[in-house]
Amino acid sequence: MFRAIVNKWMQRYFSDEEAIIFTFLMVLFFVVIIFFSRMLAPFLVSLVIAFLLQSVVSAMERLRLPRMVAVIVAFSFFLGFLMAVLFWLLPLIWQQLLSLTRELPGMVRAAQVWFVEMQAAYPQFLSQQHLDQLFTEASGELRKLGQWLVGLSLSSIPSLVAWLIYLILVPILVFFMLKDKQKLIAYVSSLMPEKRSLISRVWREMDEQITNYIRGKSIEIFIVASVTWASFVWLGLGYAELLALLVGFSVLVPYIGAAVVTIPVALIALFQFGISSDFLWVMAVYGIIQALDGNVLVPLLFSEAVNLHPVSIILAVLVFGGLWGFWGVFFAIPLATLLKAIFNAWPKLHGDDRGL
Known part of the structure; x- marks a missing residue:
């Protein structure tokens, strides 16, 4: 019974020569990236x-x-x-x-x-x-x-x-x-x-998305870092350049990055101003920057580039970041989109099989 299920699954997804070649290329790609x-x-x-x-x-x-x-x-x-x-x-x-x-x-x-x-x-x-x-x-x-x-x-x-x-x-x-x-x-x-119909289909889906993602993420880092730096300098907060750089790069890790970077921003503002109106102003401005980034800037830059569930994004960041460090985090969303494109395209080779 188990062998029959495995044989049917293999016949559905790997009976085509192109599917086998594409699988080999993907395995080779990930092996090269992991080890080299x-x-x-x-x-x-x-x-x-x-x-x-x-x-x-x-x-x-x-x-x-x-x-x-x-x-x-x-x-x-x-x-x-x-x-x-x-x-x-x-x-x-x-x-x-x-x-x-x-x-x-x-x-x-x-x-x-x-x-x-x-x-x-x-x-x-x-x-x-x-x-x-x-x-x-x-x-x-x-x-x-x-x-x-x-x-x-x-x-x-x-x-x-x-x-x-x-x-x-x-x-x-x-x-x-x-x-x-x-x-x-x-x-x-x-x-x-x-x-290479499968390769062409996946490439057409990914080419524009990866290009838009890299361009959009770079623009987002620059805008968020610049606005944060200008705001912190205006508020008189120390280490404005260092904090702005941290806040800018925090957008590489959706949801998690903003929460983590909030800690050094709050601590430096607390030690410099104490519990005062200046401290509250710093945190309020920082919160507004994060809100505008998540609700205005990201939808404008990535409305057509990323269509992934937040759980998928966090999982991709954890997995690829653990494998490849900074570049794994940077490319986590494009790689997750690539896997999604492959999964969407693969069954179309053999049509729908209701037997499994």
Whole structure:
């Protein structure tokens, strides 16, 4: 009985030659990504950037500019942005991170005084034993953070060499991906089997969605980070650039990211302003930014790019983020959409089978 069920299932989904080839290609793709993602990191980064710049190139081509001129202009914008990040944003973020690390012990002491006062006022909720345990653990974590920073500075030379290699390889790869886009696509197509209706169907469904997703997510990060930075500077909150960067990248993890980043925003505002109207203003403005992002910006940017249930999105973030780290989180939604497209397209090869 069990063998009959398995045979019927195999006949339904894998009796076609194209289905077997497509399954092999998908398994090969995931194996390569899982085991060689670190080595392929420059290529993956370049591919994402090329996807983003292709929109700029296409827009300029619609204005009757030659493709080579459009590629050079778009690539020049990319190099200018890269220089701004390397020589302005990253040093500023690093300086603020070091400054925050130096101020953390004072913040912990201030929190200890506040908790002691709360314990004296409400002894039924907070015990002295729990407070001692809490601050002992906090002190241990601070020592670990200090050791990590020292270790990071000592190991900066090989890391610097790796980053220099990336900074050379990525712009070169991006330029040739833009310049020779049609040649690269034609070469990859020549490697595919002649019978590829399933592959073509999935690719047509995914091409526009992945492009829209990468472009939309990059625009969302930039807008959210910029608005957050301007708001925090206007409110006089310290570490505005560092917090804005955290809030911007938090949109990569839907639902979870906003909740997690709320903690450092609230803590820094609390230690700087205390329980005051300034603290409430910071939290109110931050809440408005998150609400506008979720209810206005995301629907505008992703109305046609993503059609997944929130549970599917969270599950994809957990699985792919656990496998591939940052890039797994970044591509979690496109990969989940890819799997959905495959599942939707696959049964159409053999029609509906009501026997199972």
